[in-house]
Amino acid sequence: MKLLKAAVIFVLVPTLTPAFDPLSVSVVAGSAVMAWHLFSSDSWLRCRFQECCNKNATVNFTALKAQLDNRLFGQHLAKDVVLKAVLGFSNNPSPKKPLILSLHGWAGTGKNFLSQILAEQVHPAGLRSKFVHLFLATLHFPHQDQVKLYKEQLQNWIRGNVSACPSSVFIFDEMDKMHPGVIDAIKPFLDYYEEVDGVSYRKAIFIFLSNAGGDLINKAAFDFWSSGKRREDIQLKDLEPLLSVGVFNNKNSGLWHSSIIDRNLIDYFVPFLPLEQRHVKMCVRAEMTARGYAVDEKIVQAVADEMTYFPKEQKIYSDKGCKTVQAKLDIHEDFVMRDMKARA
Ligand SMILES: Nc1ncnc2c1ncn2[C@@H]1O[C@H](COP(=O)(O)OP(=O)(O)OP(=O)(O)O)[C@@H](O)[C@H]1O
Numbered sequence: 089m090k091l092l093k094a095a096v097i098f099v100l101v102p103t104l105t106p107a108f109d110p111l112s113v114s115v116v117a118g119s120a121v122m123a124w125h126l127f128s129s130d131s132w133l134r135c136r137f138q139e140c141c142n143k144n145a146t147v148n149f150t151a152l153k154a155q156l157d158n159r160l161f162g163q164h165l166a167k168d169v170v171l172k173a174v175l176g177f178s179n180n181p182s183p184k185k186p187l188i189l190s191l192h193g194w195a196g197t198g199k200n201f202l203s204q205i206l207a208e209q210v211h212p213a214g215l216r217s218k219f220v221h222l223f224l225a226t227l228h229f230p231h232q233d234q235v236k237l238y239k240e241q242l243q244n245w246i247r248g249n250v251s252a253c254p255s256s257v258f259i260f261d262e263m264d265k266m267h268p269g270v271i272d273a274i275k276p277f278l279d280y281y282e283e284v285d286g287v288s289y290r291k292a293i294f295i296f297l298s299n300a301g302g303d304l305i306n307k308a309a310f311d312f313w314s315s316g317k318r319r320e321d322i323q324l325k326d327l328e329p330l331l332s333v334g335v336f337n338n339k340n341s342g343l344w345h346s347s348i349i350d351r352n353l354i355d356y357f358v359p360f361l362p363l364e365q366r367h368v369k370m371c372v373r374a375e376m377t378a379r380g381y382a383v384d385e386k387i388v389q390a391v392a393d394e395m396t397y398f399p400k401e402q403k404i405y406s407d408k409g410c411k412t413v414q415a416k417l418d419i420h421e422d423f424v425m426r427d428m429k430a431r432a
């Protein structure tokens with residue numbers, strides 16, 4: 089407000105001076121343009137130096153597809169579902185409700201990774217953007233006896249942020265560790281309302297991440313494998329109903345008996361399949377390339393061999409997905425890669 093007053097004085101004072109002449113007019117006009125650029129939330133100049141909310145942010149389908157094709161491995165279902173969801177949401181100039189995705193799967197299969205890629209498509213700074221909000225259940229909502237307070241804080245936080253930027257993205261991680269009921273506080277914002285207290289939530293994106301249902305997905309993937317079917321032939325209809333019912337009835341899903349499921353507000357349950365050794369190897373190669381090294385298949389194999397796999401007998405799926413690839417590569421980096429880089 090102080091800045092606004094200063095701008096008004098800055099513009100008006102030259103106009104009121106006795107020595108008003110055509111030159112002053114151009115000075116005033118110039119000052120006015122400058123002031124507008126400095127204080128308008130939509131100004132190009134201001135947005136060059138400070139992140140601005142793209143109120144009508146739409147996700148570029150082609151760019152998102154390219155990112156997912158190149159960077160997310162072994163998740164044909166998650167990829168397809170998210171692209172479908174985003175296409176529908178972005179093509180609709182006036183969605184009836186926010187986009188709500190619930191991502192499920194075993195550890196290290198790419199739930200955070202995909203959320204990050206998606207968030208970057210809406211707000212290029214991704215998780216660093218002030219319009220992308222990541223909540224961790226164990227960090228932000230740890231105590232059972234504070235649930236009432238958390239609900240109030242969450243409502244205020246979301247209301248405030250969507251008022252400031254309608255295309256805000258909210259990611260709720262560790263949903264399986266969220267105390268039942270906390271998430272229901274935001275149900276009014278997720279529902280089919282034009283506005284709630286003067287704020288429209290219909291351009292926002294809500295993403296829930298959870299390990300709940302991971303065991304169901306793993307079993308379905310293993311059954312496919314056991315019957316000799318291709319992993320890529322698993323379809324959403326094989327898993328989605330299983331997930332929505334499983335999560336609703338699971339006390340440790342954060343969505344146990346949640347009105348959000350009851351009211352069918354979740355647009356898509358997105359299953360993440362357990363990763364096989366070939367996917368782990370792809371993660372290692374991607375990580376080596378990202379670090380600027382030539383891919384060395386011996387190291388790729390060594391890192392993949394250091395991971396543990398389940399079920400005990402068949403050893404098909406990586407216990408931690410690709411999660412520990414970076415740490416394992418650090419060790420190899422110390423021994424071998426420094427030397428390789430030096431030679432290169
Ligand atoms: N499917 C994948 N394709 C490519 N990289 C992946 C994939 N899954 C995991 N990764 C890599 O592993 C890292 C850890 O994965 P991420 O944090 O997304 O797992 P998660 O599914 O959220 O696991 P958790 O349930 O334990 O939180 C990612 O940053 C990424 O580098």
Ligand SMILES: [Mg+2]
Pocket residue numbers: 199200261297
């Ligand atoms: Mg995660």
